Amino acid sequence: MIYLDSAATSLQKPEGVQYAVISAMNNLASPGRGSHGAAMRASDECFACREAIAKLFNVSQPENVVFTFNATHSLNIAIRSLVSRGDTVLVSGYEHNSVTRPLNAIGAEIIAVKTPLFDTKAFLEEFEKRLPECRAVVCTHVSNVFGYILPVEELARLCRRAGKPFVIDASQSAGVLDIDFQGLGADFIAMPGHKGLLGPQGTGVLLCKNEAKPLLYGGSGSSSRVQTMPEFLPDRLEAGTHNVTGIAGLHAGVNYILRRGTASIRAHERELLELTARRLLDTKVLRLFYCPDERCQSGVLSMLPDEMYCETLGERLAERGIAVRCGLHCAPLAHETAGTLDSGTLRMSFSPFNSAAECAEAADAVIKILKNT
Amino acid sequence: MQHYIIMCRSLTYAQRASRALERSGIFASTTKAPQEVTKEGCNYGVKVRAHDLDRSIGLIRNIGLPTGRIIGLDEYGRALVVSE
Numbered sequence: 109m110i111y112l113d114s115a116a117t118s119l120q121k122p123e124g125v126q127y128a129v130i131s132a133m134n135n136l137a138s139p140g141r142g143s144h145g146a147a148m149r150a151s152d153e154c155f156a157c158r159e160a161i162a163k164l165f166n167v168s169q170p171e172n173v174v175f176t177f178n179a180t181h182s183l184n185i186a187i188r189s190l191v192s193r194g195d196t197v198l199v200s201g202y203e204h205n206s207v208t209r210p211l212n213a214i215g216a217e218i219i220a221v222k223t224p225l226f227d228t229k230a231f232l233e234e235f236e237k238r239l240p241e242c243r244a245v246v247c248t249h250v251s252n253v254f255g256y257i258l259p260v261e262e263l264a265r266l267c268r269r270a271g272k273p274f275v276i277d278a279s280q281s282a283g284v285l286d287i288d289f290q291g292l293g294a295d296f297i298a299m300p301g302h303k304g305l306l307g308p309q310g311t312g313v314l315l316c317k318n319e320a321k322p323l324l325y326g327g328s329g330s331s332s333r334v335q336t337m338p339e340f341l342p343d344r345l346e347a348g349t350h351n352v353t354g355i356a357g358l359h360a361g362v363n364y365i366l367r368r369g370t371a372s373i374r375a376h377e378r379e380l381l382e383l384t385a386r387r388l389l390d391t392k393v394l395r396l397f398y399c400p401d402e403r404c405q406s407g408v409l410s411m412l413p414d415e416m417y418c419e420t421l422g423e424r425l426a427e428r429g430i431a432v433r434c435g436l437h438c439a440p441l442a443h444e445t446a447g448t449l450d451s452g453t454l455r456m457s458f459s460p461f462n463s464a465a466e467c468a469e470a471a472d473a474v475i476k477i478l479k480n481t
Numbered sequence: 482m483q484h485y486i487i488m489c490r491s492l493t494y495a496q497r498a499s500r501a502l503e504r505s506g507i508f509a510s511t512t513k514a515p516q517e518v519t520k521e522g523c524n525y526g527v528k529v530r531a532h533d534l535d536r537s538i539g540l541i542r543n544i545g546l547p548t549g550r551i552i553g554l555d556e557y558g559r560a561l562v563v564s565e
Contacts, residue, residue, distance in 0.1 A: 140492045140525075143513045151511065155496040171493040330491055332522030340491050 110430045110466045115408050115457030117302050122364035125357045132356035140329030150352045157359035166288045174342045176312035179279040180206040182298030186275045189321040190244045191216050198242035201445030202251035205438045222445045226399040244273040250280035253442045254397050255408030264292040283365050289315045307358030310351050373460045377407025380458040380467045387471035393478040410453035418454040424477045430470045432456050483556050485534045486526040488549035495525040498541045507533045518560045
């Protein structure tokens with residue numbers, strides 16, 4: 109199979125991930141609970157993973173790295189910590205439902221900055237204009253549909269200057285782009301563990317400052333006689349037993365990224381994107397959402413066939429062993445902004461483990477299918 | 482006393498403290514303090530040998546971590562709060 113759906117989840121993992129998961133299943137108990145060897149080893153593994161994540165994202169202390177079960181879980185904690193009913197929240201026009209649904213559930217007023225795809229200047233101008241109206245800002249780093257890289261460094265600077273809390277959804281950027289938590293000064297950065305960080309599903313991470321409201325309440329293995337969640341991180345946000353096997357796998361994934369470096373991963377994925385885009389650009393059988401400026405697009409490439417449904421093309425590719433994703437990608441706002449809400453798109457997303465030959469084969473298959481209809 | 486437990490604010494703090502001590506050549510381990518002594522439920526600290534206590538406290542404070550109670554452990558493992 110040629111797997112080009114890494115924006116949904118990483119299927120190919122570094123070798124160490126599987127080993128770490130199996131080893132954890134056999135050797136690690138519940139962290140922060142018992143004092144026996146298996147429990148203490150689990151605590152040590154969780155701590156080591158926190159330290160590795162803190163290193164990757166320049167977080168000053170490991171306790172500010174909170175384990176969650178996915179990016180949606182992380183975003184719900186972040187959003188509910190900052191936003192109350194009636195608050196106005198500024199978002200980009202390229203957000204996922206994991207941002208917009210929690211905001212709607214709370215009853216927040218959402219202002220979406222809807223500017224053309226890959227037009228960073230227009231986005232920044234509109235963002236700055238709308239910033240005074242909001243209580244907080246939630247913004248994706250990279251669009252999961254189009255790979256559009258939002259200028260989070262500039263947004264963070266504007267938010268700091270205006271005194272607005274800032275949440276970054278790094279679901280598509282963690283492990284691929286450089287993210288400097290201290291440098292950005294964001295209040296929260298949410299991310300999954302199973303996408304760019306190459307860990308198992310059921311893992312997520314929230315980088316946070318000290319002010320955060322628990323989403324779940326329960327045992328934390330600490331201050332047990334007190335009937336409220338502890339005030340200190342990470343215990344405050346980590347109620348219930350951890351996904352230790354997942355965390356062990358995540359640790360192996362993060363170590364792989366630390367060894368290889370995000371610059372190398374980004375360059376590799378960008379190279380694959382360009383190779384695929386170049387093959388498809390002049391075919392005149394589809395619309396390609398491609399930006400030649402590498403600062404504006406990561407390794408996610410959407411396309412829209414002229415004469416075929418995205419879903420049909422996706423099925424035909426699947427018959428040839430090529431895995432892509434079609435539809436709205438849980439991001440109707442992004443499609444609305446880009447003008448593809450009615451059709452959706454077909455998305456190819458690349459990983460550190462894809463090869464140029466795979467991408468060439470996938471692009472050629474698209475052309476062959478569309479030209480034979 | 483043979484050993485002491487330097488109480489920390491959380492397990493993660495205790496782990497940080499323990500790593501810092503080990504890096505300085507002090508044998509230290511993260512441990513759960515006896516409930517009968519702490520009365521707070523599930524609190525963690527760093528266990529060090531008696532002769533390393535003062536240096537350990539200094540090193541932990543040097544990395545910016547607050548230290549809590551000091552609990553002494555005698556040769557039979559009986560615990561006693563020696564400093565609040």
